[in-house]
Every structure is written in structure tokens, then in C-alpha cells.
Amino acid sequence: MKLSQLFTKTSKTVPADETARNAQLLIQAGFVYKVMAGVYAYTPLGLKVLENIKRIVREEMDAIGGQELIMTNLQPREVWESTTRWSDDVVDVWFKTELKDGTPLGLAWSHEEAIMEMMRQFIGSYKDMPVSVYQFQTKLRNELRAKSGIMRGREFVMKDMYSLHASAEDLDAYYQQVIEAYKKVYDRLGIGKDTFVTFASGGAFTKFSHEFQTVCDAGEDILYLHRGKNVAVNEEVLDEAIKELGVGKDELEKVKSAEVGNIFNFGTEKAEQMHMTFAGADGKEHPIYLASYGIGITRVMGVIVEKMADDKGIVWPENVAPAYIYLARIGDDAAVREQTDALYDALTSQGCLVLYDDRDLRAGEKFADADLMGIPYRAVISPKTGGKVELKARTGDSTTLMTAEELLQHCKQQDLADVLA
Ligand code: ATP
Ligand code: MG
Secondary structure (H helix, E strand, O other), rough: EEEOOOOOOOOOOOOOOOOOOOOOOHOOOOOOOEOOOOOOEOOOHHHHHHHHHOOOHHHHHHHOOOOOOOOOEEHHHHHHHHOOOOOOOOOOEHHHHHHEOOEOOOOOOOOOOHHHHHOOOOEEEEEHHEEEEEEEEEOOOOOOOOOHHHOOOOOOEEEEEEEOOOOOHHHHHHHHHHHHHHHHHHHHHHOOEEEEEEEEEEOOOEEEEEEEEEEEEOOOOEEEEEOOOEEEEEEEHHHHHHHHHHHHHOOOOOEEEEEEEEEEEEOOOHHHHHHHEEEOOOOOEOOOOOEEEEEEEEHHHHHHHHOOOOOOOOOOOOOOOOOOOEEEEOOOOHHHHHHHHHHHHHHHHOOOEEEEOOOOOOOOHHHHHHHHHOEEEEEEEHHOOOOOOOEEEOOOOEEEEEHHHHHHHHHHHHHHHHHHH
């Protein structure tokens, strides 16, 4: 990607109407465009980050047998009425609309009922389960407050997975597998160390549900944490949970956190409300077991920005960065131009993602943009580098001079971190 061709521009001014640091930085760096509070568009750079997060989540969901699909945002009333969740008193975030003939429709804020209704057509016997499906989809929620930037959107991207089972034991076993898969996801996203499986208010079927909470000052939740014992409890169930867990309240550290994922065991509740049964091995009809598992894709992006940014701008972990290298050409020297163009082509053709700053700007401006955009490595060719490339890590202070050949080799091995260490 060449910056001279990218339509977005960075901005030095902090957007006046935005208090959340994640949105300020993402807007200034040209990753998101604000339409209104809680409503953001994602530019090519922002979309690349989202796609990288989705790729990691997709790999881990596929690894536990998830089948990817995509549902629709237009939801018929009857399906949700059968579980009482059409009512605005029960679900207070619905956006609703209607067809020209007056037929009411809801814009999906979640998909449990929709998935169950679809599965009615495919599940008849215990042999048809377990089944696990997931999607990446835009969810619409009429949130009362939207002051946390992309961490709380009125429109946002969620990965939601649903698993259907013939027995509680089978569901429980899969539920544990999802917990392990989620841990891998947050590790790969670079927030694993600060993300905790948290006891939260339950569960149609169980006393507690489980949230994945990331310690984060910009988060809206309060967490009570025991890092040593790896115990985390959401404030809302604190009194109940500490009794159960046998820990004292004074042993726990109180921190602010953001819910980056949530898993929920519905048991047979949905199936009973929706009259959905399967024929068991015993020949009798039984209700289907359901669990749902969410990850806030856009929220995770905001949390990463909040947690890792420094005073110069965003810091993306390598796994989610829109590019691996920010290549800056300094000056307009013909030889420099030729060398930098050639290095860009060579890096790109070996599959290395490069953001090429080929604009006619001063070095200081290019370096400031490289920092603001948070690209993990900056490679510079200037009349002063004597035909070589000067490499620097986004979070490091030291630079290393190497030949273009050496840089290509290191990129192939993805060991730039070691080189600069
Ligand atoms: P919250 O308590 O933060 O409102 P929730 O309990 O309503 O979250 P779920 O319905 O379980 O969230 O949604 C699954 C995941 O989607 C959440 O864990 C969170 O990461 C993400 N999420 C929920 N609401 C939003 C939102 N308004 N904007 C961005 N992400 C969201
Ligand atoms: Mg909510």
C-alpha cells in the first residue's frame, strides 16, 4: 500500500467531539471515520486491522469445529416473541422497523433465536448434534450511552458462535473447549496476559455465566481480581461469587476492565420456549441444549489501542497491525527513490505487508505518521543511509543499519524483533 494513493490522511488535531482515547487516535491516524456517537466507518487501514483480528478468531473457531455462516440482520417478530425477547421491556436495545405492508421487523442485536429457528430445519435426531456455527456480523444496538469510542458502538462487529447439543454433559465439554480457544485468541491478539475468565451474572441454566474481561482503564466494568489464583469476578456478582470461590474480598484487587467476550449456557431454555426437540437414542423427544459465545471484534480493536498506545500514537501488535513495515523514503534524490521503490517491490512480492510512505513530506512528518499509525517497524532510506536501510521498532529507541538484502531476509524469517533486541 502506497500512502500517496491512500485517500485517508492523518490529522494532528484531536477530534473535539470525541472523549475516548481509542477513537481519538483511530480517527487521527485514519483508521475510522466517525458518523455520530457510537457509529463509525472503517477505512482501508481500519478494515485491515479488523480482518486480522477476524482471521485469528476464525482460525481458533475452525480449530474447535465451528462452521462459519452468516445470518441476516432482519429479524421477524414471531421468532423473538416466542422467547419474550421481542419486548422492549425485556431487551432495551432493539432497533425496530417495518416492511411497507406494516410487518414489524427487528434489526438483530444478537442471534440465538435466529439460529435456533434455522436449526429447526436441520436437527431431528441426536445424530445431528453436536453442531457449532459462528459468524462475523454487524450487530445493531440502541445503546443508551456511547462514549467509549469503538468499544461501545451502536453498530459493531461481533463474532457470535452457537453450539447445540443433545445433553448437558456434551454442552459442558464443548463450553470448556471454547474457553481454551478464547484464551488462545486473546493471547494471539496480544492481550492474553491481562484478560481473565470472569464470573458474571448467569445463566439461564447455570448460576454464573463467564465473561472474558481485559484489564483496561477505559473499560466500563469493575473487576475483582486475584492474579495469583487466576480468579476474576465481575462486581455485579461479587458477594455471591466470593462465597462460592472461598476467597476474601480484601484479597482481591479492584480494577477497571472491558468485556471482550462472553459465553453463556442457555441449557434447554430456548428449546423449551421455542418447542424444539430432537429424537434421542431412547426414541423419545428431548429439548435441545444451547450455548452462545461472543467476541466483540471492534471492541477488541479499541481495547488494543487503549492498552498499548503511547504518547506518540497507536502501537499495534504484529498480529493485528495493518502492515508489518512502514517504509519511508526521505528526500527526492533519484538514487534513493530507485532504491526505495525496489525495496518496496521486493518486500511486497515476498508477501511482506508494507505501508510505503512515498509522499513528498519532510522526514519529521513521516516519522510522526509512522508512530501515530502504530506500524511495528519503520524502515528508512535517505541520502544519509548510504544505500542501506535504517530500521527501528515502533516501541524501541535504537536504530540498526542493514542492507536491503538483509532486511528482506529478516522479513522472510519474521525475526525483526530479534534483530533489534
Ligand atoms: P456490555 O455489558 O458491555 O454491554 P453485553 O453483555 O451486552 O456487553 P454480549 O451481548 O454478550 O455483550 O455481546 C458479546 C460481546 O460483544 C461482548 O462481550 C462485547 O465484547 C461485545 N459488545 C457488546 N456490546 C457492544 C457494543 N455496544 N459495542 C461493541 N462491542 C460490544
Ligand atoms: Mg450490552
